[in-house]
Every structure is written in C-alpha cells, then in structure tokens.
Amino acid sequence: MILEKFKNLSVSTQTTIVSQFGYPVAELVDDYFIYLLYQYSDFYVEIKCLRSNYNFNSIHPFSAKSCYLDIYLNEIDISKCMS
Numbered sequence: 277m278i279l280e281k282f283k284n285l286s287v288s289t290q291t292t293i294v295s296q297f298g299y300p301v302a303e304l305v306d307d308y309f310i311y312l313l314y315q316y317s318d319f320y321v322e323i324k325c326l327r328s329n330y331n332f333n334s335i336h337p338f339s340a341k342s343c344y345l346d347i348y349l350n351e352i353d354i355s356k357c358m359s
Contacts, residue, residue, distance in 0.1 A: 279319040282337050290335050294321045302348045309333060313348050320345060 282290060298314030298321060305311070305327065312323045322336040322344075338344045 277317050279317075279337060279339055282317070282319070282321075287335055290321070290337065291323065291332065294323065294335070304348065 277293075282293070285293070294314050294316055298316040300312065301315050301320070302313040303310065304313075308327055310325045310327050310330070312325065314321045314323065316337075319337055319339055320342075322338070324333040324336070325331060326333055336344075
C-alpha cells in the first residue's frame with residue numbers, strides 16, 4: 277500500500293492495519309504520552325497513546341525519508357536484523 281492511499285483511510289482502518297500487519301520498531305515515552313513507531317509497507321506509522329491508561333490519542337503516518345523519523349533513530353534496535 278502506498279502512503280497517500282493509507283492516509284486516506286479512516287483512523288479506525290489505519291490502526292487496524294498497523295496493529296495486525298505493522299512491525300513494531302521503537303517506543304518513546306514522555307510525561308503524558310507513549311509513542312509507538314511501526315513500519316508498514318515502505319513507510320512508518322506513529323501511534324500516540326495516553327501514558328496513564330494507553331487510550332489511543334492519534335495516528336501519524338509518514339515517509340521513511342521524513343525528518344520526523346530522526347527522533348526515533350536512537351531507539352531503533354537493528355540487532356535482530358544482524359543475526
């Protein structure tokens with residue numbers, strides 16, 4: 277699936293696709309939110325949840341070329357790819 281087509285899907289459909297077929301890549305946590313990064317197809321999807329109860333807050337799909345990926349680079353574990 278291409279990124280633009282994915283963005284045109286409903287939020288419910290996007291989250292279902294990512295939860296079933298996305299590959300978890302990284303997780304970031306701040307005082308209020310947990311940010312879960314998944315790779316799906318040739319792009320990434322960030323799911324933002326409330327830290328207190330894991331309730332869904334938002335979804336943000338973006339290109340692998342996006343500078344948005346930079347905030348996750350230190351959290352991505354590639355060791356599984358090396359063995």
